[in-house]
Amino acid sequence: MARTVESSVALVTGSARGIGKAIAARLAEDGHDLALNDIPANADLLEATAEELRSTGRKITTVLAEASKPAEVSAMVESTVAEHGELNVMVANAGIARVTSLLEMEADEWDQVLSVNLRGAFLSYQAAAKQMIAQGKGGKILGAASIVAFRPFALLAHYSASKWGVRGLTQAAAMEWAKHGITVNAYCPGIVGTDMWDLIDKKLSEEEGLQRGEALKKYSESILMGRVSVPEDVAKLVSFLASPDSDYMTGQSIMVDGGIQFS
Template sequence: MTATSSNRVALVTGAGRGIGKAIALRLAADGLDVAINDIPANKAIAEQTAEEVRAKGVRSTVALADVSRETDVAGMVEAVAKDLGKLDVMVANAGIANVTSLLEVDVDTWDRIMSVNLRGAFLCYTAAARQMIKQGGGGKIIGAASIVAYRPFALLGPYSASKWGVRGLTQAAAMEWAKHKITVNAYCPGIVGTDMWELIDEKLAKEEGIPQGQAIKKYSEAIALGRVSVPEDVAQFVSYLASPDSDYMTGQSVMIDGGIQFS
């Protein structure tokens, strides 16, 4: 692809692996040029995802940044707009979790989770919106919430609170930026087979005194469709949110959890 490509351009944060990688590859399959973000320590896997994106016949660039840092996020969006010509879709996917009872959560852990999951979403949303407003023509901003934005899980208090925050942020942003033809929505995964959920399972099992693997099995029994999600399940929904098909949808945080929680 050349620098004059007419493809729409997406930026996916935390795209080195897991749900973020699946989203990046799906958007590439949809014909979008895709910028890959991850933290500098994950440079190698970010570059690998970018190579897989290019193999689908579209352009890609790697934008290393810590989404909790304002200067990093501003620089990331500026670099993507320069490298790929514009920014049409922002997927604020990056996130972290910690499994600890609320009485044992220290302030540093609380702040770290909030800084990545909530402040990171805020910084990505606003930086993308500024770029899209400057370009004109609107855009799509998509955030990572979670099933716990509707029903928290025990031992995931800070994570749950951060995702409730993403849900509220998404609604506020949708209200303010509709006049710019920018839609803002979020996806709410349930139990997904990723490294994050393997860590959650390990720590939940320890807290509950059950064998590793049994915690995720226990929670999975509530899934109406009878199986744990894979990242591609989430990516398929994000594909819709990033497409013109969702142009009349904004301010929504939609559960894609196989039928655990019903709102």
């Protein structure tokens, strides 16, 4: 029998703001109890988000950790289980973006983006799977990929590579953990009105000699739905993937981009 949402505990990394915050809000609305995570620098924002979501009546806790550090990720999952009793849904949402040409990119910048986006997803997937296998009830693991997992953008080579990696990791994890009743899927946002895309627009505009906002406008012209997406668009997809309605789906990377790219 599928687990009801009302008995589910979800852990969402990178949930102090942006897409992560919208995902957390939607999952709380759906009936999940939540452990919210972000880095120590965002502690105040994270607690403010948690306080907002406690109005839903769900149990909301917070845990600070950096997604790229194995000991911290393990402790994050342990803290979630200590507070909530178990872990049923992992949303590995934490990520960063940098905008740099390949010819100018330093190896340290490459490593930083891959460390947070891909290594962080691997560590979150692994720690969650170990807990779910120990519980013996299956579970759902979701990762943040991107449209660039299908269609890379210039000046975002490291970001694109990291998200292609999340897509491959998701498929491999789905293959290995299906026997444990664990499904593994990724959500792939397109152009979203968040702080991350504000940074991308600023840097792309500088690189391409455009006015602020023109790069975002240029890249948005291919959106069939005629608008830049909002974090809630992504949260709706994650809501479905975290629910029993998606029990027969695994290994998929699903785009929610308004029709920029077809899979």
